[in-house]
Structures are given as structure tokens and as C-alpha cells.
Amino acid sequence: MSKIIQKLKSIFVPQEGNRYEPLVLSQKALLGYGLSILILKIVIIAFVIYFPKTDFFAAINAQNLVNLINQERTVKNLSALSVDVKLNEAASLKAQDMIANNYFDHTSPSGISPWYWFGKAGYSFVWAGENLAIHFIDTDAVFEAWMASPGHRDNILNPNFKDIGVAVAAGQIDGRQTTVSVLAFGSPAVAQPKTSPAAKTNSPTQPVPKTETVNETQKVGETKEQTPINAPSAEPKLAGEENIKLTQAPIAQLSLPARVLGTFTINFVELAKNLYLYFSLFLLIALAINILVKIRIQHAPTIILTLILIGISVGMIFV
Numbered sequence: 001m002s003k004i005i006q007k008l009k010s011i012f013v014p015q016e017g018n019r020y021e022p023l024v025l026s027q028k029a030l031l032g033y034g035l036s037i038l039i040l041k042i043v044i045i046a047f048v049i050y051f052p053k054t055d056f057f058a059a060i061n062a063q064n065l066v067n068l069i070n071q072e073r074t075v076k077n078l079s080a081l082s083v084d085v086k087l088n089e090a091a092s093l094k095a096q097d098m099i100a101n102n103y104f105d106h107t108s109p110s111g112i113s114p115w116y117w118f119g120k121a122g123y124s125f126v127w128a129g130e131n132l133a134i135h136f137i138d139t140d141a142v143f144e145a146w147m148a149s150p151g152h153r154d155n156i157l158n159p160n161f162k163d164i165g166v167a168v169a170a171g172q173i174d175g176r177q178t179t180v181s182v183l184a185f186g187s188p189a190v191a192q193p194k195t196s197p198a199a200k201t202n203s204p205t206q207p208v209p210k211t212e213t214v215n216e217t218q219k220v221g222e223t224k225e226q227t228p229i230n231a232p233s234a235e236p237k238l239a240g241e242e243n244i245k246l247t248q249a250p251i252a253q254l255s256l257p258a259r260v261l262g263t264f265t266i267n268f269v270e271l272a273k274n275l276y277l278y279f280s281l282f283l284l285i286a287l288a289i290n291i292l293v294k295i296r297i298q299h300a301p302t303i304i305l306t307l308i309l310i311g312i313s314v315g316m317i318f319v
Contacts, residue, residue, distance in 0.1 A: 014290050020297045024286050030305050033283070034312070037276070041316055044272050062166035064139040065183070069156055069164065072147070078159055084186070087165025090121035091182040094130075098180055099171030104134050118186070123163075127187035129155040134173065134180050142181050161185040273317050280313040 006017075014020040023029060070080040094117045098104055106114050114130045131152045136142035146152040155161070165184040172178070287306045291298065 012286060012289060014294045014297065020294050021299050021302060022286065022290055025290055025302050025306055027302070027305070030302075030309055033279075033309055037279075037309075037313055037316060040272055040275070041319075044269055061139045061168045061181070065143060065166050065168075065181070066164060068139070068143045069183075073157060076157055078157060079162070081161060081164035081185070084123065084163035084165055084188075086121045086123040087118075087163050087184045087186055088167065089165070090117040090123060091165040091167035091184040092169070093117045093120060094184070095167040095169035095180050095182045096171075099169060099173060102173055104132065104173060104180065106130060106132065114184075118184070123186060124189040125186040126189050127158070127160040127185075129158060129161065129185040131155050131183035131185075132180070135178050136181060137179060146183075155183070155185055158185065160187050162187045276313050276316045280310050283310050283313070 009015060010018050011023045014022055066081070066083055073080055094114065097108060097112070097117070101108060101110075103109050115128065118125060118128060131146055133142045133145065136145070146156060163186045165182075165186075167182040167184075168179060169182075170177070170179045173180070283306055287303065287310075290306075291303070
């Protein structure tokens with residue numbers, strides 16, 4: 001026990017055995033602290049900038065959205081929506097077009113309607129709808145925002161829709177890194193059976209029933225709807241028009257829960273900030289012990305380097 005106490009004193013308390021320079025504040029230790037701070041900041045930057053752009057996080061969010069939507073439809077005694085590959089592609093094309101052309105709306109600046117992406121993906125429909133959202137970083141939050149908007153809620157609970165597509169894409173819009181979410185809803189058109197020449201008769205031809213499509217110009221209630229978020233600079237928005245189609249790329253099956261992975265980046269950044277704070281307090285306490293225990297014997301370089309390191313660590317909390 002005495003050996004353990006003596007070892008701890010050598011690490012934290014200035015004494016003759018450590019030449020009045022605790023091991024915790026040695027130049028080698030301070031260098032290691034500095035490198036650790038730098039490496040942690042690089043990892044944070046990688047998570048914040050790179051990982052939110054990857055399909056890994058996007059697929060998780062899409063999976064969770066589909067589950068939440070079908071759970072809500074089941075509660076309302078509605079049939080669950082089936083994820084359609086073509087709708088997935090249409091939603092993905094729409095999301096990428098908004099990022100590439102710097103807009104957030106159902107109709108592009110060049111006048112391309114939502115239905116264009118349906119056709120490009122090869123999905124023929126009799127009913128179709130679209131929900132859009134931007135600046136949301138949490139799957140539950142964007143779902144709740146859609147459900148709080150009457151028009152978007154109507155799309156989610158529309159009994160005419162049979163299929164769904166989801167796309168979540170990251171990129172810059174208006175000069176700010178953000179995430180856009182696209183839901184595409186549809187009910188596929190059934191191909192009319194072909195009549196063989198032998199089956200032709202002289203009886204009058206029956207007219208083909210007209211397919212009914214959702215009015216593209218229908219509004220949710222306001223041209224834009226907003227939902228508050230913790231960060232004022234990234235206020236979530238819901239697009240005003242609702243009736244556009246939802247598509248999503250094939251959803252990747254991942255073993256970890258969507259809820260956890262969807263917020264992993266945010267939680268990691270907060271954890272790193274806490275580590276910087278606690279580390280700064282640790283160095284401050286160690287420096288105070290070093291100065292006060294042997295106040296007549298001081299190592300100026302150690303004190304200066306430690307103060308610089310504390311300043312850097314505190315600064316990392318706000319950078």
C-alpha cells in the first residue's frame with residue numbers, strides 16, 4: 001500500500017524523488033497531451049464533416065423513417081407501405097438535384113416538377129405525393145414535424161398510397177452544410193391487358209378509366225412551414241407542397257439501432273467537448289498542486305507549457 005501511495009506522490013506531487021517535477025506535468029507527458037488533443041480534434045472533424053455525408057447514416061435514417069410511418073399507419077388501421085426500389089431512386093434523384101442546384105422546393109428553379117423524377121425512375125402512378133424536410137439531424141424529429149403539419153400528415157396517412165421511397169442526402173444548400181430528407185409516396189398504375197386480334201369484335205370500345213393524380217399545386221396550408229430546433233442557425237423547414245412522390249435507395253440492413261446511429265455523430269461531439277473540459281480541469285488541479293506544495297521550487301517552463309496546454313484544451317471546446 002505504501003508503494004502505491006509513494007508512486008502516486010511521484011506522479012502528482014513535487015518532491016526530491018522526481019526532482020520537484022511531477023511526472024504528470026513532465027515535458028514528455030505534456031507533449032503526449034498535446035498530441036492527444038490534436039488527434040481528438042481531427043477525429044471530431046472527420047465525424048462532423050465526412051460521416052454525415054455517407055450512405056451509412058443516410059440508410060439508417062431512411063430505415064427508421066419507414067418504420068415510424070408504417071407504425072403510425074398501423075395505428076390508424078391503414079395498410080403498411082412497401083418500400084419500392086424505383087421510388088427510392090426517384091427520391092434520391094430529387095434529393096441530389098436539390099443539393100446540386102441549391103434549392104429546397106418541390107419544383108426546381110428550372111421548372112422541373114416532382115413527377116419528372118418519378119418518370120425518370122420508371123415508376124408509373126395513379127396516386128403520388130412528396131414530403132420534404134431540411135436541416136433535421138434526428139429521424140424522430142423530422143417525423144414528428146411532418147406529423148404536426150396537416151398536409152404532410154395527410155400524405156403519410158393517405159389510404160391511396162401503397163408504396164414509399166425515402167432518400168436522405170447531405171450537402172450544401174445556401175452555403176451551409178445540411179441534410180435533406182425526401183419522402184415519395186405512390187400507388188402504381190396497373191397496365192391495361194392487351195387484346196389479341198382474334199378477340200376483336202364490332203361492339204363499341206369501352207373507354208379506359210382515367211387515372212387520377214394528385215394536384216401538383218396543392219399547398220400544405222402555408223407556402224413554408226417551420227419547426228423550431230435547438231440550433232437557431234439551422235432551423236428545420238418543411239416544404240409547403242406535399243403531394244410529390246417518395247423514393248429511396250435500397251435500405252441497408254445494419255445491426256445497430258437506427259435511433260442510436262442516427263445521433264451518434266452529435267453525441268460524439270458532445271462527449272469530446274466534455275473530455276476537453278475535464279482534461280482542462282485535471283491539468284489545472286495538477287498545476288495548482290505543483291505550485292503550492294513546493295512554492296519556493298518552481299519550474300517555469302513546466303508552468304508555461306501547462307498553461308498553454310490548458311488554453312488550447314479550453315479553446316477546443318468552442319472551436
